Amino acid sequence: MAEKQKLSRETMAFRVAKEFEDGMVVNLGIGIPTLCANYPSPDKEILYQTENGALNFGPNATPEEADLDLVNAGGQMVTPKPGMALFAHDESFAMIRGGHIDMCVLGVMQVSDKGDLANWLLPERGIGSIGGAMDLAVGAKKLIVVTEHTTKDGKPKIVRKCSYELTAQECVDMIVTDLAVIEVTDKGLVLKEVAPGWTAEEIQELTEPKLIVAPDLKEIELM
């Protein structure tokens, strides 16, 4: 059996980006989600939306291109792109809440087998920032969360019931971790893919709720 591999942050982003379909409007959260924009498939045209008010902006700016008035939701300077549109915050969240975002990718602290998401309250600080996460979790047509499979202490982040403050209930459609790709279905969590060298049993041990192993379980393609 092959050596066990964990996906890097970049590889997780690469795997998530495979879910983007041609013509989709995609919103990327801060952190690993932002990296997804680095792996565009050349045969797909994706329109990225950022909640601070731009649709169809380009990649991050080089120092030469830098414009303080063109930033993404993470505060990074981005570039203009032909066919871009700019708008105010109320319009941006009309888009988000109104179901006009095809896919959203968010980071996560905990996710439950019902698709409940907790990603905003920082427990070590007793406080946090909701930001646009709640609106995106509720409004996006499809929500993918991306995260390390366990905490730094090895505790499951995929749980039966979130102990942290919720972002939204029953909102997650797919979980991509450094070890697995899991679909949230009405019947429960379906393990679809595992990282190279890992077995379904090993993933189950690191996951609190019972996983349903997909009949066509396969290894995550790393490129």
Add this chain to the structure above:
Amino acid sequence: MAEKQKLSRETMAFRVAKEFEDGMVVNLGIGIPTLCANYPSPDKEILYQTENGALNFGPNATPEEADLDLVNAGGQMVTPKPGMALFAHDESFAMIRGGHIDMCVLGVMQVSDKGDLANWLLPERGIGSIGGAMDLAVGAKKLIVVTEHTTKDGKPKIVRKCSYELTAQECVDMIVTDLAVIEVTDKGLVLKEVAPGWTAEEIQELTEPKLIVAPDLKEIELM
């Protein structure tokens, strides 16, 4: 005593326009109200708003200036003006409902001593068009209604209780007719001005609710 005079439609519009103060945002309804824009005082800058989506447009277009894509709420072609802004219908009524219109002038079928307004249902047809009248009546900071004092049959249009379908309750601030200028106050209707040659008693006879005669009652200035 001078000969009795009734104000023409133009003179009523002229009288109403005197209420416009420098810098005001004003919305004019269809009919006599539209004529108010013909009597701008040269020392006042008025910003006209039309609910179909323009602020600070200019006078009606000549055939040379005509543009099918620049019309007022009455469907008349108007002209652009430096400092004009265009917007969609939801934004236009955000302005109206949100109290950003300083003054609105509407036509009326009936108005009560409480300031209730009825101006939309056409009784002879059993149906009518609400249009933007309800929103304007509720939203404008000050509402002036302008009308002939009585119906063609000589019946009062200023009544104790509107028998026609209401546009809005307690919304009218001032009534300008071909015979009088009346203020709607918490205590009732205050007769402020009469047309040349008319007495307060004669106006009362043509008005259903009791009028309070202003101590400084005067004749309407016709120019």
Add this chain to the structure above:
Amino acid sequence: MAINKVVDSFDEAVKDFFDGATVLLGGFGTPGGCPSYLMEALGRHGAKDLTIVCNNVGFGKELMQVVAMFTKAPDWWYDGGQLADNRQVKKAIAAFPVLASPLLVSPFEKQLRASEVEIDIVPQGTLAERIRAAKAGIGAFYCPVGPGTIVEKGKEIKVIDGRKHVLEYPIKADFGLIRAYKADRLGNLIYRGTSRTFNATMAGAAKVTIAEVDEVVELGDLDPESVVTPALYVDRVAVRPEAGRTEIIQKISKEEQLQK
């Protein structure tokens, strides 16, 4: 694959309409501001029992002859009244279903008097806000317009800050037919003058938004600061033939007016 929302014809743009659909119809009241060609194609399509959502239910072909005398619109250029002409309308949700002059009786009003169609009359601003609510994912809103009038009938009332409000719900539609000036292949739109009106408000409010434009420009030709309707609100774009373009009509209109 490059995204391309531009379809080949108006008929293709409306091909998936179905009987009983709810349709937002853009425009305010003048034919210049409404999606005339899309409505004409919807006439050819023949979908019946439509619920139309619009400011003004339209003049229809007969009255347009009268209106054309004033507006100098081309005489083939009809407004939303053609759907009533074709007897495709079951119900209208509108602010201005009846024309002001008793001499102007639209086909919709005739059918209304004969109880052949239904009307849900809505204040214009509430109509715009209910359409926006559908676009913006708002469940319902308390509106200060309507208390004490016919509009409050059957609605929940709540007193907020001492003022009565009525609870209004979003208008959810299957299709939106709108008129814009220019588009790019992604569906970004700009409008022209007061033709923005209900067109821009309706963009994105229905399951499928179809825009009728004068011209499709190259990607990048629309200034990102001036795009009124961002691409994600638009599903299909259909282009008017040259004779229907604003510049051409303006020119004819002006020449005819000057001849008078």
Add this chain to the structure above:
Amino acid sequence: MAINKVVDSFDEAVKDFFDGATVLLGGFGTPGGCPSYLMEALGRHGAKDLTIVCNNVGFGKELMQVVAMFTKAPDWWYDGGQLADNRQVKKAIAAFPVLASPLLVSPFEKQLRASEVEIDIVPQGTLAERIRAAKAGIGAFYCPVGPGTIVEKGKEIKVIDGRKHVLEYPIKADFGLIRAYKADRLGNLIYRGTSRTFNATMAGAAKVTIAEVDEVVELGDLDPESVVTPALYVDRVAVRPEAGRTEIIQKISKEEQLQK
């Protein structure tokens, strides 16, 4: 008399502030997009016990030294955090009151931990919509964001189309301080890039809206089709000194970044 909303100084623009006022603060999270000069003037004014309504409560002077290293903002150019620095804030209504990195503790967070200030944390879209509701005269609205979370606490819940919604009320403010790019004397505004954000949303939502701009242009220089904030939403306009203009800052920023 010609309307002229342009005031002579930032101090004059904020002169009628009072203790306990509720203030909308424009911007998103980067200093470029917020009304820095107006906030500085508010600091000089000294009004206390303010309730600030904003996306991000700001870095404050100390952290801005760190941030400036990345953004190359001028080091005198502070964000909304300066109001917490000055201890003028009693409460914040915000979506992002705490910075993501535990290494970045803002003056507001420090005061929050010491229970010296209050926080009402609101989802970003709900914050934007509650501000718009104040502008648009909406009494309240049912929002699908928040059910099952801390946000629903103490709020009315209604199930609409099988989905839980929470009732949200407009945020009514005394003043709005916003940042725009260009204005005319009537108060029409345009923005630049993503600096539109909460600035354009807040315009017209408070009793008094004060805009900080780079430039006042001649009437007619702003394209009516591209005006983002129509004049009637704006009460006062104050103009940045040359050193604070976007073009100048961009130039310095770019030169410094290229030197690295």
